[in-house]
Amino acid sequence: xxxxxxxxxxxxxxxxxxxxxxxxxxxxxxxxxxxxxxxxxxxxxxxxxxxxxxxxxxxxxxxxxxxxxxxxxxxxxxxxxxxxxxxxxxxxxxxxxxxxxxxxxxxxxxxxxxxxxxxxxxxxxxxxxxxxxxxxxxxxxxxxxxxx
Amino acid sequence: xxxxxxxxxxxxxxxxxxxxxxxxxxxxxxxxxxxxxxxxxxxxxxxxxxxxxxxxxxxxxxxxxxxxxxxxxxxxxxxxxxxxxxxxxxxxxxxxxxxxxxxxxxx
Numbered sequence: 001x002x003x004x005x006x007x008x009x010x011x012x013x014x015x016x017x018x019x020x021x022x023x024x025x026x027x028x029x030x031x032x033x034x035x036x037x038x039x040x041x042x043x044x045x046x047x048x049x050x051x052x053x054x055x056x057x058x059x060x061x062x063x064x065x066x067x068x069x070x071x072x073x074x075x076x077x078x079x080x081x082x083x084x085x086x087x088x089x090x091x092x093x094x095x096x097x098x099x100x101x102x103x104x105x106x107x108x109x110x111x112x113x114x115x116x117x118x119x120x121x122x123x124x125x126x127x128x129x130x131x132x133x134x135x136x137x138x139x140x141x142x143x144x145x146x147x148x
Numbered sequence: 149x150x151x152x153x154x155x156x157x158x159x160x161x162x163x164x165x166x167x168x169x170x171x172x173x174x175x176x177x178x179x180x181x182x183x184x185x186x187x188x189x190x191x192x193x194x195x196x197x198x199x200x201x202x203x204x205x206x207x208x209x210x211x212x213x214x215x216x217x218x219x220x221x222x223x224x225x226x227x228x229x230x231x232x233x234x235x236x237x238x239x240x241x242x243x244x245x246x247x248x249x250x251x252x253x254x255x
Contacts (some may be wrong), residue, residue, distance in 0.1 A: 003209075003211055004176065004216075005176075005211055007176070007207045007218035008207070008221075009204055010222045010226075011204065069221065107207070112181055116254070128222050128225045128254060129204070131225075132222065132225045
């Protein structure tokens with residue numbers, strides 16, 4: 001197993017179900033994930049797409065593992081920037097673990113299956129902002145960053 | 149200790165900032181790898197990593213027998229947004245007010 005390219009962690013005063021929704025439900029990802037929504041039936045083996053507000057497909061792939069509301073593994077490739085698409089498939093793992101009665105630990109790792117750095121540079125710019133948005137939305141009701 | 153206090157306390161030490169710089173340059177290192185390039189004892193590095201991990205500035209993943217350390221920038225983002233975001237909002241408000249005043253002739 002190659003090592004993750006990065007590992008992001010945030011602690012959120014909320015429930016695993018709410019954190020899961022903030023990362024998956026279209027009404028909430030519009031706020032937490034730069035206006036995007038995901039198209040998938042949320043079953044292992046199913047196609048997965050991240051769709052931009054203008055309808056373009058930003059990224060696409062497949063649900064590798066799903067254990068709602070604890071773990072989601074996605075096979076993931078950029079679709080609209082040729083230099084990123086050329087780097088091939090990556091694997092994103094999202095884990096949500098309860099740490100106390102009213103707080104969870106949200107961990108995101110992302111690694112490229114092959115060689116390359118541009119795709120990882122691109123997603124590593126986005127994840128800290130998405131995680132901050134999820135934390136802020138669930139703890140205060142407002143996301144922080146709305147533009148990519 | 150408050151989470152923000154833990155972040156500032158962890159950052160208020162040049163050895164710990166150096167460890168974060170090392171991870172920024174090359175993310176996902178083991179304790180052994182981090183010790184190789186530093187003029188600090190293994191014990192000191194391990195202690196500093198513990199403080200960084202407690203502040204959530206370093207996150208770890210186990211790979212086989214090794215524990216890999218990653219720079220976790222999320223708490224720094226949260227500190228940034230708490231104050232810098234506020235300044236940006238007021239600047240944008242000031243610009244927008246100025247634009248309105250200049251374009252409509254009211255002030």
